[in-house]
Amino acid sequence: MLNNKEDRKYENVVDILNRLQKVKVPENFEADLMRKINSVPQSGSEKKPQDFWNKILKGWIPTKLIPSAGLAAAAVIILFMINTNSIEAENPLLSEPRIRGNIITTISQDMPSNVEDALTKDVKKDELKSNVKEKSTAEINKEEITSNSDMLHLSTERPNIAGVDIEKRIGRFRKEIASNLSYVINKSGLNFRMVNLTEEQKNELKEKIKSLMERYNNSRKR
C-alpha cells in the first residue's frame, strides 16, 4: 500500500490502521435483513414519482436550481396578487355609499306616508313633528270614530230618513272608514290588515266624508 512518498511519511500511522481489528456483523445479520426486506411491501422497483416541477422544468433549468426557480415563480405570483398600485382599486372615500333598499321598503310598508316623510328630515325636527302629527292624527281619529258611531246610531235609529240609498252609502262608508282607520290604529297586539291609500283615494274618501257629514247635519237641522 505504501506506494508513494506521502504513504511512507506516515508509515507508522498507516501500519497501525492496517492492523486494526476488523469489525464483523452479528450472526443474525442476513436473517434480520431478509425479514426487513420482506416486511415492507415493495412498490415495484421503488421508483420515486417525478416531482411536478421536475417534470415541467426538466431540461430548462438544472435540477439543483429547481427549488430556487419555484420560489422565484411563487414570489412573482404573490407580487401580482398583492399589487398595491392597481388602478382598479376602489378608493372607499370616493365611492358612493351603498343603497340599503331593504330598509327603505320596510319603512314604506310599515309606516304611514306622513311619518315616512318626516323621517327624511332632521332628527330633532323629526321627533317633534312626529309627536305633533301623532297628536293630530289621534284627534282626527277621535272625531272620525265619534262621527262614525253617530252615523251608525243614525243608521240604526232612523233608517227611513235618508232611505235605502243612504243606507247603502253608509255601509260603504263604514267599510272605507274602517280601511282608512287601519293605518292610524296602534298595531300592537292587533291582527289587522294595512291598506295603503293613494292620494286620489284619500281625496275621494275625504270628499265623501265631507258630503256625508253635510247631509247628516242637514238632516239633523230638519
Place this chain on the structure above:
Amino acid sequence: MTEKNFNELTDEELILEFQQNNTVKAFEILVQKYKNPLVNYVFRFLGNYESSVDIVQETMIKVYRNKDSYKSIAKFSTWIYTIAGNLARTEYQRRKRRNLFSISSYGEENEPYDIPDESYRPDIITDSGIKDEIIQKALLKVSDAYRDVVILRDIQELSYEEIAEITGIAVGTVKSRINRGRAQLQKLLKGIYKE
C-alpha cells in the same frame, strides 16, 4: 445457474443478474461479500456498533430496492460504499445535531466505549484490544472529512480513484485530505506507535 457459478461471477455480473432476472441468490452473495467490510468502514467512522449494523442493513435494503439505479459503468463496490458512506454521514450529522452521540467524550477518560464485537468484551480484552480502543478514539477525533478518506484508504485499502468516486471529490483533494488526516492521527497516536 448453480450456486457455484454465482460465486464465480464478479460483483458487476451479480448485480446485473439481480437486476435482469431478480435472482435473490445473486443479491445474497453480494450481501455476504460486502457486509463485513461495510460494517467495519461505518463503525470506524461512527464509533457505534449498533448504528453501524443498522446502516449496513439499510444499505443492503437500498441495494435490493433500487437495484435498477445501478449503472454498469461504475464499479459495484464504489456504488455500495457510496450508499453506506452517505447513510453514515447522515447518521453522524443527525447524532451530532441531537447531541446524543458521545463522540466529543471519546477523548475523555472513564467514558463508555461502544463494544463492536465479542472479542472486545472486557473479560477477553487484550493488549491489542486496548490499542484498538485508543486508535478508535483517536480516529473519532479527526475531522469528519479527513476521517472518512483515511478509513477508506488505510483501513478499507481502496485506491485513490475509488475513494474519489465514492466521496465525489477530486483525486488530488482525496490525497491531501488523507495526508491531513494522517497528520492529525500521528499527533494523537504518538504514544502508541513508539512502542
